[in-house]
Amino acid sequence: MFSEQAAHTAQGLLAPPSAEASTFARVPVSTYTNCSQHFRLGERSFNRQYAHIYATRLIQMRPLLLERARQKWGSSIAVKKLCELQTAEKCCIVGTLFKSMQLQPSILREISEEHNLLPQPSRTKYIHQSDELILEDELQRIKLEGAVDIQKLVTGTILAIYGSEREDGKFVVEDHCFADLPRQLPRRGPSTDRFVLLVSGLGLGGGSGESFLAMQLLVDVVTGQLGAEGEQGCAAQISRVILAGNLLSQNTQNKDTINKAKYLTKKTQAASVEAVKMLDEILLQLSTSVPVDVMPGEFDPTNYTLPQQPLHHCMFPLAGAYSTLQLVTNPYQADIDGVRFLGTSGQNINDIFKYSSMEDHLEILEWTLHVGHLSPTAPDTLGCYPFYKTDPFIFTDCPHVYFCGNAPRFRSKELKGVDGQQVLLVTIPDFSATQTACLINLRNLTCQPVSFSGFSADEDEGEMEISH
Amino acid sequence: MEDELYLENIDEFVTDQNRIVTYKWLSFTLGVHVNQAKQMLYDYVERKRKENSGAQLHVTYLVAGNLIQNGHICHKVAVVREDKLEAMKSKLAMIASVHVYSIQKAMLKDSGPLYNTDYDIVKTNLQNCSKFSAIQCAAAVPRTSAEVPQVQTSAQADSQTPNDTHAVNVPTVNGHVSSTAKQPSPQPKGIMGMFATKSASKSQDTNKETKPESKETTIATTVSSKTSPKGNAMSNFFGKAAMNKLKVNSECEQPKEEKTVAKPSVSVVEPKSPPSAAVEKPGKKMEPMKIQQKDKRSRAKRVDMSDNEGKEDENLKKKRRRIKRPQSDSSEDEDVSVSPTPQEATPPLPSPEPALKIELEPETTEASTGGKKRKRKRVLKSKTFVDDEGCMVTEKVYESESCSDSEEEFIKSKLPAAHSQSTAAVKKEPKEDRKGLKKGAATASKANKQVSIMGFFQKK
Numbered sequence: 002m003f004s005e006q007a008a009h010t011a012q013g014l015l016a017p018p019s020a021e022a023s024t025f026a027r028v029p030v031s032t033y034t035n036c037s038q039h040f041r042l043g044e045r046s047f048n049r050q051y052a053h054i055y056a057t058r059l060i061q062m063r064p065l066l067l068e069r070a071r072q073k074w075g076s077s078i079a080v081k082k083l084c085e086l087q088t089a090e091k092c093c094i095v096g097t098l099f100k101s102m103q104l105q106p107s108i109l110r111e112i113s114e115e116h117n118l119l120p121q122p123s124r125t126k127y128i129h130q131s132d133e134l135i136l137e138d139e140l141q142r143i144k145l146e147g148a149v150d151i152q153k154l155v156t157g158t159i160l161a162i163y164g165s166e167r168e169d170g171k172f173v174v175e176d177h178c179f180a181d182l183p184r185q186l187p188r189r190g191p192s193t194d195r196f197v198l199l200v201s202g203l204g205l206g207g208g209s210g211e212s213f214l215a216m217q218l219l220v221d222v223v224t225g226q227l228g229a230e231g232e233q234g235c236a237a238q239i240s241r242v243i244l245a246g247n248l249l250s251q252n253t254q255n256k257d258t259i260n261k262a263k264y265l266t267k268k269t270q271a272a273s274v275e276a277v278k279m280l281d282e283i284l285l286q287l288s289t290s291v292p293v294d295v296m297p298g299e300f301d302p303t304n305y306t307l308p309q310q311p312l313h314h315c316m317f318p319l320a321g322a323y324s325t326l327q328l329v330t331n332p333y334q335a336d337i338d339g340v341r342f343l344g345t346s347g348q349n350i351n352d353i354f355k356y357s358s359m360e361d362h363l364e365i366l367e368w369t370l371h372v373g374h375l376s377p378t379a380p381d382t383l384g385c386y387p388f389y390k391t392d393p394f395i396f397t398d399c400p401h402v403y404f405c406g407n408a409p410r411f412r413s414k415e416l417k418g419v420d421g422q423q424v425l426l427v428t429i430p431d432f433s434a435t436q437t438a439c440l441i442n443l444r445n446l447t448c449q450p451v452s453f454s455g456f457s458a459d460e461d462e463g464e465m466e467i468s469h
Numbered sequence: 470m471e472d473e474l475y476l477e478n479i480d481e482f483v484t485d486q487n488r489i490v491t492y493k494w495l496s497f498t499l500g501v502h503v504n505q506a507k508q509m510l511y512d513y514v515e516r517k518r519k520e521n522s523g524a525q526l527h528v529t530y531l532v533a534g535n536l537i538q539n540g541h542i543c544h545k546v547a548v549v550r551e552d553k554l555e556a557m558k559s560k561l562a563m564i565a566s567v568h569v570y571s572i573q574k575a576m577l578k579d580s581g582p583l584y585n586t587d588y589d590i591v592k593t594n595l596q597n598c599s600k601f602s603a604i605q606c607a608a609a610v611p612r613t614s615a616e617v618p619q620v621q622t623s624a625q626a627d628s629q630t631p632n633d634t635h636a637v638n639v640p641t642v643n644g645h646v647s648s649t650a651k652q653p654s655p656q657p658k659g660i661m662g663m664f665a666t667k668s669a670s671k672s673q674d675t676n677k678e679t680k681p682e683s684k685e686t687t688i689a690t691t692v693s694s695k696t697s698p699k700g701n702a703m704s705n706f707f708g709k710a711a712m713n714k715l716k717v718n719s720e721c722e723q724p725k726e727e728k729t730v731a732k733p734s735v736s737v738v739e740p741k742s743p744p745s746a747a748v749e750k751p752g753k754k755m756e757p758m759k760i761q762q763k764d765k766r767s768r769a770k771r772v773d774m775s776d777n778e779g780k781e782d783e784n785l786k787k788k789r790r791r792i793k794r795p796q797s798d799s800s801e802d803e804d805v806s807v808s809p810t811p812q813e814a815t816p817p818l819p820s821p822e823p824a825l826k827i828e829l830e831p832e833t834t835e836a837s838t839g840g841k842k843r844k845r846k847r848v849l850k851s852k853t854f855v856d857d858e859g860c861m862v863t864e865k866v867y868e869s870e871s872c873s874d875s876e877e878e879f880i881k882s883k884l885p886a887a888h889s890q891s892t893a894a895v896k897k898e899p900k901e902d903r904k905g906l907k908k909g910a911a912t913a914s915k916a917n918k919q920v921s922i923m924g925f926f927q928k929k
Contacts, residue, residue: 011534014504014568017512018475022502027606214584218546225604226493226503227546228533229566233504233603282595289599290606319595322611440544451544455580456529456553 014229023230025237028195030292031338033241039393040308040330042386051380053389055157059097059138061395062159062373065180066095070161073178078163083141086166094172096138098158100151102356104129105382127356128152136162136172147174152358157377180373182418185399188446189339195443196239197337198223198451201298201346201406203283204433206276207250215436215453220283222451224290239440241337242291245406245429246298246346249276254300273302277316284320292325296333298346298407306384307348307376308332308393332375334400340443344404349376350428351407352383362428363412366405370396370416370424399424402441407431411439413448475499479513483526483572489582491571494590496601503601510569527577530554531570534561548580 067080070093079092086092104127134145134154147164154160164174203216221227225236253272287293297303297312304310311328314321329335332345350365356378359365369375375394379385399422408428416424425446430437437452478499482488496506514528532554533546542562548570549557558564571583591598599605853863 011564011566014507014566015511016508017515018505018508022504023603024502025604027604027608030608210581210584213588214548214580217584217587218548221493222533222546224599225602226496227531227566229568230504230603232533232566235565237604282592285595286591286598289609290602290604292608323609324612325606325609437543449542449544451546454545454547455583456548456550456577457579 011229011231013231023234025225025234027291028238028240030240031191032336033292033338034336035327035329036334036336036341037330037332039391040332040334042308042310045386047387049387049389051385051387054380054385054387054392055097056139057389058157058374058392058395059095059159061392062180063095065183065373066159066161066178067093069178069181070095070163074163074176083136083138083143086143086172088166088168091163091165091175093161093163094136094138094143095159095161096136096142098154098156098160099135099137099142100132100154100156100356101135102127102129102132105356125355126358128358144171145174146171149174149177150358155353155356155378156381157374157379158372159374159377160372179371181371182399182416182420182422182424183373183396184420185401185418185422185424186341188341188401188423190401190443190446191338193444194235194238195338197342197402197441197443198239198242198438199245199344199404199406199427199429199441200242200432200438201245201429202247202431202433203244203280204250204431205248205279205283206253206272207433211457212433212436214455216283216432218453218455219432219438219451220286222453224286239291240443241294242287243294243296243333243342243344245296245333245344245404246331246348247300247407247431248280248295248298249273249300249302250433251300277302281317281319284317284326285323288320288323288326292327294327294329294333294335296329296331296344296346296406298331299348306386307379308386309346332394338443340402340446341398341400342402342404343400344402344427345375345406347405347407347429348383349379350405352376352378356382361412362405362408363414363426366403366426366428367414367416370399370403370426401425401446402427404429404439410435411437411450413439415446475501475509476513476516479509479572480517483513483574487574489571489573489577489586491583491586491590492569493587494571497590497594501601502603504603506601507568510572514569514572525574526572527551527575528572529570529577529580529583531566531568532557532561532564533566534558534564536560537562548583550577 070078070080074093079090081092081094083094083096086094104124106123106127132151134149134151135142136145143166145162149162159180161178162172162174163176163178164172166172200219204212218227222232222236223239223242225233227233228236253276284293284295295312297309301309301312302316303312309331311330314328317326317328320326331348332343334341334343336342347362349369350362353359353365353369353376354362357365359368369377373396374392375396376383376385379394380387399418401423402425404427406429408430410428411430412426412428414426416422416426418424423446425441425448427439427441427448429439430450432438435452436454437450440449440451441447442449479490479495482490482495482498488494490510492503492506492510495501495510496503499506499509501509510528514526517526528551529548530551531546531548533544536543536545544565545561547557554567558567571586573582577583594600599609849865851863851865853861855861
């Protein structure tokens, strides 16, 4: 655990000044490879329809699913395309799920004059009892009924279904299976304790100053300014910091410039300008001491569609001068000291949360791993670039650490796959709300939350602790 | 006894100056390692309390340790007041560190002031914020200026290579790619190169002043062509005075015939008018007022922003605005207001000087009765001369006046580039004054008033 060996020197600084103060050297980065090239977009063309991404997704995942299906239901099962279906014949079909939801926000419905509808209020969940599941393959689609949890599944999932077609044209499901975890490369982690700090949701420019001191304490712990000598020595073992999105707060997304008259808004500076300057200073403090990877999030100044491209380095003139600062994509995949990290800033999980009955972000995170796709709801309800050659969100290798940012609370779990994979699942909490970050030990793949607090006028300090 | 120096220092900070002395603040102020600063604070507290048990000292501590919460171990780092220290320590299962965080005279209600103190001291020491830290990172070396453009070009290359794979099947995309790939890449490289060397830009400013001068003639002649905005954009990065020269020269051909009224405050604004000869006088009169307003605004913006980011943001703006410029040829009031908005940002941006001049000159006209400064009285002189471009100019000159005023202004606003600018200013003035003369006195005073009001706002 972090800083356990610091206990014996805990009170060491409650003493008169000593002649020398010890300095620790940051653990060097032994191996680091950024594996997110397939998330980078070059010239973007939006002339294509989104049908291509579904087509390629199905083509890529069909062999995996057939293999799993044969493993599960026997190698002698009949695998049919939808156009070859015969009634009352048990077979296996593979296709893309579509969930037709009546509450799903539809722009066409909104602007349709026939219906005279007011815009739908935003909800936390858009599921409804009357939702239906439809399976589509290359040529046809068919409605699903039976032993399938309609509420849980979301559009865009590729799965294999075992059952038979009924006379009325609906497919009765007896069982289904997903692509499950892909194979995992062996982990060559370090032999000594090495930590990676995961933080998300710094929320700068939010207007409320509660988390500022906590953020400063975080930076001070990581850069070795805070803490007694033992703790500083442990902090020197933090080999990397990953900022997983939402560095800016939602409040910086000021849409006034669009709605207000131009003569009123000419003078106003975008709220994100100040926030980015603050971010630059924080990144400078971190970059002078530890390698930092900055992932953009939902409210950060980069493109909206997934995969989000790295923030532009001209926004960080101070911190950008250091080679330790790395601006990376969302989602982000990297090999850090022999451990494969994969994670997003949370948009994919939040979107699935809205359209599924699953309540826990960790549960959703695990589910995406089982489904074999990072973000099945893209491009249906989550903005996505119209890929046509490959779908980069399909898992090719199983990561060792799989995280998502901006979750409401910190959760972590060790998942064991059927083929012996071992994955550490981590949901990183929103720092501006919880003042909590996560520390991952690369040696044994354990995770520990770290929370920071100041004191306020309230007498009871317990209120500042992380909420669980 | 040297060791006691720090005690006296802390005493002075806490008692006399009534500061909040955090360990970080002390570390940067005295130039000591953070751990030593923490120990110094502790030592001070102990001694002070021994001497005088009723000492008015409030101390906050930092406590860090492991806390069992919901079945798993959470590492907690907290800043606590002295009275809550024991309570916090008892909550923790294992204490990793305890040390003094800050000392102050008054009891703190909340930790906001601690954050402010730390923020301020870090802000003033941004470049070496890890100097006194206990952890030194060997990998954290600033990139050399040679590496930076490489990083940018590799970023460009990165974005270009997936390009190729995507562009194979779709001919339209191919065409799209090939046409646009070439255009943006050399341009951004050039402009990114400007961004990259922004740290050296100040030194480059003086070097590159000569370059824009050579460019001036080409720009002046091709003012309405599309290439000129981009040329202007590049040379815009070279320096304020150079840029002003550019603009001034590009305009000198048009207003040659208009030498009627003196309006020095608008002189700088003149360059911003669109390059179409069809611009009318009334239109121009309207412009300066609007332009001055925007001028002031942009100046306020610029003054607020730090130099680096300001330059870059505005350089970006400049580039965009330059492209807009030719479109304003068919200028109506609206266009005029649109195009000068971007343009007017450009000259004052890196140069405080023109904006300052605008402020200067209203003062000179207004205070003609006021005589606040004895130098004012020397102002109104009529001068006829042939300037660089071969334009014959008759004008009332505020030369000597502006020069000294501008120097005062520089001192006032504490701009480091003041002296280098003032020499450029002298050169520029004849042209500015000439342009200023064109405006009516009425509009001049009106504009002056507006300018001074804006100046009032910016004082905030």
